[in-house]
Amino acid sequence: MATEDTDTEEFRLPRSRRANERLHALIPGGAHTYAKGDDQYPENLAPVISHGHGAHVWDIDGNRYIEYGSGLRSVSLGHAHPRVTEAVRRQLDRGSNFVRPSVVEVEAAECFLATVPTAEMVKFAKNGSDATTAAVRLARAATGRARVALCADHPFFSVDDWFIGTTPMNAGVPAVTEDLTVAFPYGDLAATEELLSRYRDEVACLILEPATHTEPPPGYLAGLRELADRHGCVLVFDEMITGFRWSESGAQSLYGVVPDLSTFGKALGNGFAVSALAGRRSLMELGGLRHSGDRVFLLSTTHGAETHSLAAAMAVQTTYVEEGVTARLHALGERLAAGVRDAAAAMGVGDHVVVRGRASNLVYATLDENGQPSQQYRTLFLRQLLAGGVLAPSFVVSGALDDADIDRTVEVVAQACAVYRKALDSADPTPWVAGRPVKPVFRRKA
Structure with a gap:
């Protein structure tokens, strides 16, 4: 030093x-x-x-x-936390990726949903951008709407065009894509309602971090929940940071407001590459095989369920719960x-x-x-x-x-x-x- x-x-x-x-x-x-x-x-x-x-x-x-x-x-x-590295080490000699799902995938899903009980289904990926973009695609499919409304006060949501087009580094993003993303200010329900009224029946989802360097004003998240319901759009919480740091069950549990979809990552793997999209079964199943509607290409990643990363995630969640x-x-x-x-x-x-x-x-x-x-x-x-x-x-x-x-x-x-x-x-x-x-x-x- x-x-x-x-x-x-x-x-x-x-x-x-x-x-x-x-x-x-x-x-x-x-x-x-x-x-x-x-x-x-x-x-x-x-x-x-x-x-x-x-x-x-x-x-x-x-x-x-x-x-x-x-x-x-x-x-x-x-x-190199010992509980995490040991869980990973146990998987390394058993293979990391197969032509069919591993039993580790169901164990990891059960562990996640027990830790975040406000969600009903979960799908794992390798990074936060894939998870948030999957949430946006799912919201668009479910609502039949194209516009995305994101919180302007939060710094990062995805490397994909729907978000990067809103930043100064928008080179390579078509203007038509940029135009489909609109922004609302954090903590201001009136401004958000005005936005939803201006783009009536056009907004597929509201996406935001439930909290960042400021706590949500009293009633704010519940107010967003009501606005989303009233305007027929999907409420998405980006819990990449708040998940685990606010509570192992997410900020949604801490503040008592359940979004339709939420995304987790960052602390989930303690450095190993794993993220998660979670949410209501009725929405998540649109990316599955057990429904009669149009299929949604939700998340399909070759490495999304590598066994050692999922083992790391389970060890992290267990450590959070058992060790406070x-x-x-x-x-x-x-x-x-x-x-x-x-x-x-x-x-x-x-x-x-x-x-x-x-x-x-x-x-x-x-x-x-x-x-x-x-x-x-x-x-x-x-x-x-x-x-x-x-x-x-x-x-x-x-x-x-x-x-x-x-x-x-x-x-x-x-x-x-x-x-x-x-x-x-x-x-x-x-x-x-x-x-x-x-x-x-x-x-x-x-």
């Missing part, structure tokens, strides 16, 4: 820098997920990971970091949030380094002298964290963290906030940025 007295300007990652050049030469964007790109990190300070264990990762330069947001929120139990993981995530997050806020306040930047979100899913904002979001100050902050041995594009916790990890993180944050204060006082963070600032994922130009 980088030492406490490491000067940020002396912190270098030469092997990672060379590896990033190799990545860009072979892989468009230098990563398989844009959110992992080196443009998301300070210039020449994007570590390339060698391995991870628990709440720590090591880069190929030999530095150890306390890691947050592990695997873009997918590794919520910690890297969601409660632990909240307790760790509350401790971290309190420490970061105290450290920022003590250094005089409490109004500039701002922690937000549910305790199990914390993010932070870096604000300039005018209180506006700043990529330059985010770059400064990330540089200081990296030099102190904290890899934190967010403050999303994993269950593998312990109190010592949290305490060390708060120490590093305090050091970063001291530099942040110096930059604010100088009214120019450039000397501490040391290169180009980090960039948003969704932008038109590279």
Whole structure:
């Protein structure tokens, strides 16, 4: 791990820098997920990971970091969690994919539906985009309508055209496809009702995350449920993040509002590739064989039911239920949030380094002298964290963290906030940025 007295300007990652050049030469964007790109990190300070264990990762330069947001929120139990790896290991010698369903598929479905009892059927896939797009297709088939209404305040739903067409990175998406997606604001029932009235009998579904960095206003989700019913459209909850982090049964269970369809992923496999589309039997069966209507090509993936990934998912769900993981995530997050806020306040930047979100899913904002979001100050902050041995594009916790990890993180944050204060006082963070600032994922130009 980088030492406490490491000067940020002396912190270098030469092997990672060379590896990033190799990545860009072979892989468009230098990563398989844009959110992992080196443009998301300070210039020449994007570590390339060698391995991870628990709440720590090591880069190929030999530095150890306390890691947050592990695997873009997918590794919520910690890297190489023993219950998960053992479940996977038991399957590896038994084969991973067959010409007919494995018994593991029915066992995984039973386990999922017991954990998420608000759903009646489930189908597994390998990534979230396939699941959300299947939900959209199913809603369109069930309603005979073409338009999709998505929540404009939520950052990502799918790599597919129905969503990507709404972002600045819409190159390659036909305008006719873009026109079929409309947006509604989170928390505003009146605006959503106006949208549904404007496109009366045209909207197939409302799709949203039930919560993100803000809690739903009282009655909001129930109000959406009523609007969807009244306007004859399908209510879809994207629970890629809220599933497990809010509750092992999903935010739908926590808030007591049952959607027609919901999608799960991220934490479901603790890093193994598995996602799920779940929902009402009457809808899900449209993608099956036991009905007399037109068939819906719902999800059909060669690798969707690999036995080892489904075994990982079952182990994750069992661990959450038996060990109270969601409660632990909240307790760790509350401790971290309190420490970061105290450290920022003590250094005089409490109004500039701002922690937000549910305790199990914390993010932070870096604000300039005018209180506006700043990529330059985010770059400064990330540089200081990296030099102190904290890899934190967010403050999303994993269950593998312990109190010592949290305490060390708060120490590093305090050091970063001291530099942040110096930059604010100088009214120019450039000397501490040391290169180009980090960039948003969704932008038109590279």
